[in-house]
Amino acid sequence: xxxxxxxxxxxxxxxxxxxxxxxxxxxxxxxxxxxxxxxxxxxxxxxxxxxxxxxxxxxxxxxxxxxxxxxxxxxxxxxxxxxxxxxxxxxxxxxxxxxxxxxxxxxxxxxxxxxxxxxxxxxxxxxxxxxxxxxxxxxxxxxxxxxxxxxxxxxxxxxxxxxxxxxxxxxxxxxxxxxxxxxxxxxxxxxxxxxxxxxxxxxxxxxxxxxxxxxxxxxxxxxxxxxxxxxxxxxxxxxxxxxxxxxxxxxxxxxxxxxxxxxxxxxxxxxxxxxxxxxxxxxxxxxxxxxxxxxxxxxxxxxxxxxxxxxxxxxxxxxxxxxxxxxxxxxxxxx
Amino acid sequence: xxxxxxxxxxxxxxxxxxxxxxxxxxxxxxxxxxxxxxxxxxxxxxxxxxxxxxxxxxxxxxxxxxxxxxxxxxxxxxxxxxxxxxxxxxxxxxxxxxxxxxxxxxxxxxxxxxxxxxxxxxxxxxxxxxxxxxxxxxxxxxxxxxxxxxxxxxxxxxxxxxxxxxxxxxxxxxxxxxxxxxxxxxxxxxxxxxxxxxxxxxxxxxxxxxxxxxxxxxxxxxxxxxxxxxxxxxxxxxxxxxxxxxxxxxxxxxxxxxxxxxxxxxxxxxxxxxxxxxxxxxxxxxxxxxxxxxxxxxxxxxxxxxxxxxxxxxxxxxxxxxxxxxxxxxxxxxx
Numbered sequence: 001x002x003x004x005x006x007x008x009x010x011x012x013x014x015x016x017x018x019x020x021x022x023x024x025x026x027x028x029x030x031x032x033x034x035x036x037x038x039x040x041x042x043x044x045x046x047x048x049x050x051x052x053x054x055x056x057x058x059x060x061x062x063x064x065x066x067x068x069x070x071x072x073x074x075x076x077x078x079x080x081x082x083x084x085x086x087x088x089x090x091x092x093x094x095x096x097x098x099x100x101x102x103x104x105x106x107x108x109x110x111x112x113x114x115x116x117x118x119x120x121x122x123x124x125x126x127x128x129x130x131x132x133x134x135x136x137x138x139x140x141x142x143x144x145x146x147x148x149x150x151x152x153x154x155x156x157x158x159x160x161x162x163x164x165x166x167x168x169x170x171x172x173x174x175x176x177x178x179x180x181x182x183x184x185x186x187x188x189x190x191x192x193x194x195x196x197x198x199x200x201x202x203x204x205x206x207x208x209x210x211x212x213x214x215x216x217x218x219x220x221x222x223x224x225x226x227x228x229x230x231x232x233x234x235x236x237x238x239x240x241x242x243x244x245x246x247x248x249x250x251x252x253x254x255x256x257x258x259x260x261x262x263x264x265x266x267x268x269x270x271x272x273x274x275x276x277x278x279x280x281x282x283x284x285x286x287x288x289x290x291x292x293x294x295x296x297x298x299x300x301x302x303x304x305x306x307x308x309x310x311x312x313x314x315x316x317x318x319x320x321x322x323x324x325x326x327x328x329x330x331x332x333x334x335x
Numbered sequence: 336x337x338x339x340x341x342x343x344x345x346x347x348x349x350x351x352x353x354x355x356x357x358x359x360x361x362x363x364x365x366x367x368x369x370x371x372x373x374x375x376x377x378x379x380x381x382x383x384x385x386x387x388x389x390x391x392x393x394x395x396x397x398x399x400x401x402x403x404x405x406x407x408x409x410x411x412x413x414x415x416x417x418x419x420x421x422x423x424x425x426x427x428x429x430x431x432x433x434x435x436x437x438x439x440x441x442x443x444x445x446x447x448x449x450x451x452x453x454x455x456x457x458x459x460x461x462x463x464x465x466x467x468x469x470x471x472x473x474x475x476x477x478x479x480x481x482x483x484x485x486x487x488x489x490x491x492x493x494x495x496x497x498x499x500x501x502x503x504x505x506x507x508x509x510x511x512x513x514x515x516x517x518x519x520x521x522x523x524x525x526x527x528x529x530x531x532x533x534x535x536x537x538x539x540x541x542x543x544x545x546x547x548x549x550x551x552x553x554x555x556x557x558x559x560x561x562x563x564x565x566x567x568x569x570x571x572x573x574x575x576x577x578x579x580x581x582x583x584x585x586x587x588x589x590x591x592x593x594x595x596x597x598x599x600x601x602x603x604x605x606x607x608x609x610x611x612x613x614x615x616x617x618x619x620x621x622x623x624x625x626x627x628x629x630x631x632x633x634x635x636x637x638x639x640x641x642x643x644x645x646x647x648x649x650x651x652x653x654x655x656x657x658x659x660x661x662x663x664x665x666x667x668x669x670x
Contacts, residue, residue: 003408004434006460047651053362075339076520083645084419086439090523092658099339099520101447102643102658104421104439112436116451125341143647152509165536185411185434188425308425308437312478316382321429323437 005184005217006115008122011332014168014175016067017285020058021164022137025274025282033286034164035062036202041163049083052136055165056081057092059281060132063167067128069161069314071096074169075126078113080104082135082161082277083143089133098130106306107203107232107320108186109133110166110281111325114302115183117170127172136167144311146195157198158277159234159260166281168289178292178300181328184214188308190321196314199275200260203305206322207233208244210303214326215250219311222252226297229288230332231280231324234272259283280304298331310319339521340552346667347456348512349503349627355393356499357472360617362597368621369499370397371484376473376498384418388469389439390500391416392427395467395615398502402463406431408493409504410461413448415439417470417496417612418478424468433465441641442567444468445501445523445616446660449637450518452505453662462507468501469500470611474561479531480645492533494569494595494610501616513627513635514661517616519549523643530542531649535572535595536611538640541657542568543579545638549661550585557587561632564623566615566639569595569607594618615639633666 019034026037036058036060056079064074077096079089080103093100105112113131120126138148140161146152160243170180189206207230215221224226233241245252259280260273284302291297303326306334309318354369361372371393382581391414399409412431414424415438427433440447448466455461473483475496481487505515524541535571542565550556557563568576573593580587594615595608619637626632640662644653 041501046578049647050653080439082420084647085417085441085643085645087643087645090656090658091648091653093523093658094525097522100440100523100658101451101520101660102438102440103436104415105435105437106420108377116436118462119458120341120454123454123460125458135604185436187427188433230388308420308422310420310422311546312384313422313426314418318426321425323425323428323435325436 002090003186004213005182007182008118008180010120010122011179012121012170013173013179015171015173016063016321017168017175017289018059018062018066019282019286020055021282025162025164025263029262031281034282038260041104048136048138051287052134052139053088056088056132056134057095058247059165059167060092060130061135063130063169067169074128074130076096076101076129078103078116078129078186079132080109081105081133082140105323106308107277108304108306108323108325109328110284111302111304112182114327115325118180118183121170121172129170130167131170132167133277133281134276135161137161137163139277155197156271157236159199159272160277162274162279162282164265164278164282168284170283178329179332181330184210184254184326186210188321188323190319192319194319196309198233199307200272202241202307202320203322204233204237204240204244207241207303207305210324210326212248222250222255225255225299225301226255227300227304228252229300230258232260232275233258233305234275236272242282292331295331300329301328339548340517342517343453343457345457346514347453347505348508348514350506350508350512351398352503353394353397353618354501355390356617360497360499360598364597365622367651368625369617370435382579383471383473386388387469387474388423388426389425391467391469392430394469394500394502395427395465398465398504402504404463407455410462410465411436411466411467413438413452414467414469415444417441417475417602423646429556440658441643442612443639443641443658443660444466444612445619445660446639447459447514447635450660453518455517456505456507465507467502468506468616470496470613472496472498475611482508490532491570491606492571494534494607496611497598497609497614497617498666499617501620503620511668513664517667519545521545521659523658525654528655531644534642535569535607536575537642537655538577538657539568539572539575539579541659542576542638542640545659545661547583557585557590560590560634560636562635563587564635564637565593567595567610567642568593569610571607574581615646627666630666635664636660637664
């Protein structure tokens, strides 16, 4: 381990992805890149929890199909979500004859799954791993905040939980695919933010800590990357992160964008943009992955960020610990 | 990948463990092997959630100290627990300056953490990883079942959530330590059990599936092991597992024991024995680890089992999907 970054020498590649999202996301900036945009966010199910599960199942299934693999070629599913006991992931996993590792780091699930999957492929243990996660506005809202029927007014620092899911297959298959070259595991960081509506503010310090650790342990600087893509800090959180980075004399203003900023046309009630595990899962696995394939982006540092609160911890007066895991995803030239 | 088992060639070793448990556990069969038995299960905290967190923090800290490591030698903490959004693990991780991967597979967390940690060590990515989990009767009871104040009568098929935590350090350090030689990742299995009090019955089919997959992919049979140690099937679940195995013409009667059977003197109100992520974490990291060190056991197959339900999934009429991950922990002779 070089500082806190682990390096992958054997080109664990992202050979295929899939995304699905709701009507609001379909009308957003990156809507046309999403594989399947649904018009009915219940997906015909009787509960929103089942709708969320159906989206995640779709993303897993189609990531495999889009990779040209058979289901029996897949060695492992690494997945998690925001619901208590990650039922979306577990119940989705039940549908597949594939071993399952459940993970939870809130909205940093996508990059955590990439890091674990890449290590298991790179180390020669497995051949194909699916990494997937998702979220649903209506399940997150009623689990974390208020009953939907209450129609609560949202404060201006709030974000909007993305209804959507994304999945990707990491593989030892050779080809002209984007490669996960290294991963920096994040430390749990808590600056004492207690406002559960201000996720971006709570998570920005964790993102900074991982970024600094990544640059320090790799010897890279922000210019190395075409894009530094955080998970779901939103507009306010992204501004806080840039400010926090400048405090440490590292400037990411030029090449930093947040998935929560990208996903919506922010002029409506979603205020600071998207959040939820589905936010970075949808943005990365649609728009960003396609840009990598087209070589319009060649070096992306993907840092999904997670706020590790629960309603119990908030009700007991606790602040919000956060974490951010970074993975570098690059086109290796001259292969 | 050979079937569904991955093999570790570089001797990722368990170089130290720590356990802490409550008064009931301290009076049980293996009480004298537990490092710290507490007489007050609040540990002086104002909520049981904070008590659980304090135990888990203790297990992490003392696993590191007992391994003779400094905190800065530890590259990663892999941990999870039963509470919504795994707040015990996340808030414990906040206290350490160590990167954190949060995982969730209910009571199969201990073996899941061993498998992930062993792969990261064996692949040469990291040097020292802490794997830890825990549970608390009073937090689990009020989150999953009924308010404690209600004093609900328990049905005879019920188990008793263990108040306790255990941690272990997996390391690339050489020495005469037990080694994690391989891991079999489990598939999510659901035989349609809907009784949330019958965890053993729900989880036994998942344990069978992983066991059969393990024997099939390794070419080993039950006799290879001195002990096949399941996580927390309890007395009834253990009996069901033995029966299910005989159905497939594999007999584990001789060398199978369940941590939930071991931990209590079962003649009281805990009925079928212990459960909870802390159950196998405490039993393995105290009694079993000491037996491995003393060479009274040399080949242990440790299969922690997890029931992947939530109160929401149960209230929505779902059955209980389960999973079981197996790790083989062996003394390598003639090193």
